[in-house]
Amino acid sequence: MKRKTTLTQYLVEQQRKKQAVSAEVRLLIETVARACKAIGHAVGKGALGGVLGSLETENVQGEVQKKLDVLSNEILLEANEWGGHLAAMASEEMETIYHIPNRYPKGEYLLLFDPLDGSSNIDVNVSIGTIFSVLRAPHHSSGRAVDEQDFLQAGKEQVAAGYAVYGPQSMLVLTVGAGVVGFTLDREMGSWVLTHDNITIPEQTSEFAINMSNMRHWETPVRRYIDECLAGKTGPLGKDYNMRWIASMVADVHRILSRGGIFMYPRDARPSGRAGKLRIMYEANPMSFIVEQAGGAATDGARRILDIQPEALHQRVGVVLGSRAEVERVQRYHQDQA
């Protein structure tokens, strides 16, 4: 019988044989993965665990917080603060950065996360997830602690990124900059087992994902592309397209990593949509890193997402990612328009 490779074994191999991760990053990813296991466990309890429903609070972006948003955030903070690998953390659910308390040793990395992605799907038992990103903490010779500015690094500086999706199976998808791999949670053993050892996104697709209810607000290049998809075989793209929209970015991106496709949450003409909906530091950057490592592409229309210099921790951005040929087409339509 073939022996199973666990997340730990995979990371040890990346560290020892390929020098793709440092010991600190390996331990950091293992800690995040343990936290994702705990979040997945809470998700799985649903109404039985009293974790469904909303709180009275709003996060920094003015969104009503679900109980699971807050619980997941706490699980990630608690799991990672004492490990000694981090200088600080930042989360979609917290206004500013989280310094590692003085009672714990500090490390050289920054961890950023969307603790619970797909909040609108929590209470209806549809796949949701956790997204994370790892950056290096700049070294300050003065010895001063890191600040918010230190987090504002372009996505191409990421050391690792990943997501967990809590669906019919819990899966962890990871890149340390050497391709993309996927682990499935063995619920009996409690370990993440390597099940997808080289995830690649087909270059072409005939499946798109976009929230069509926003159509009247879209900019011309997006409208042109979707019109052409809808025109099908007899239209300019010469094939029939299918549409999917789960409304959990993790689940939509996971489908694209599994069988190709294009995912779009573009900026649009609404005052609230001008900068896009998704957040660059917690959603767009880690997902773009994963998608590029799997052979796909990611753009905001004008620029490669990983090249964008962020200016604020909670900055939003338009997102078009997935199968390379389709993403490049959408990018071309934006250039034609410029």
Ligand SMILES: O=P(O)(O)OC[C@H]1O[C@](O)(COP(=O)(O)O)[C@@H](O)[C@@H]1O
């Ligand atoms: O409800 P909409 O407008 O279709 O938005 C769906 C998008 O919003 C998100 O849920 C935003 O993430 P959060 O749930 O972490 O706020 C994405 O996962 C998803 O792609």
Ligand SMILES: [Mg+2]
């Ligand atoms: Mg999210």
Ligand SMILES: [Mg+2]
């Ligand atoms: Mg979230």
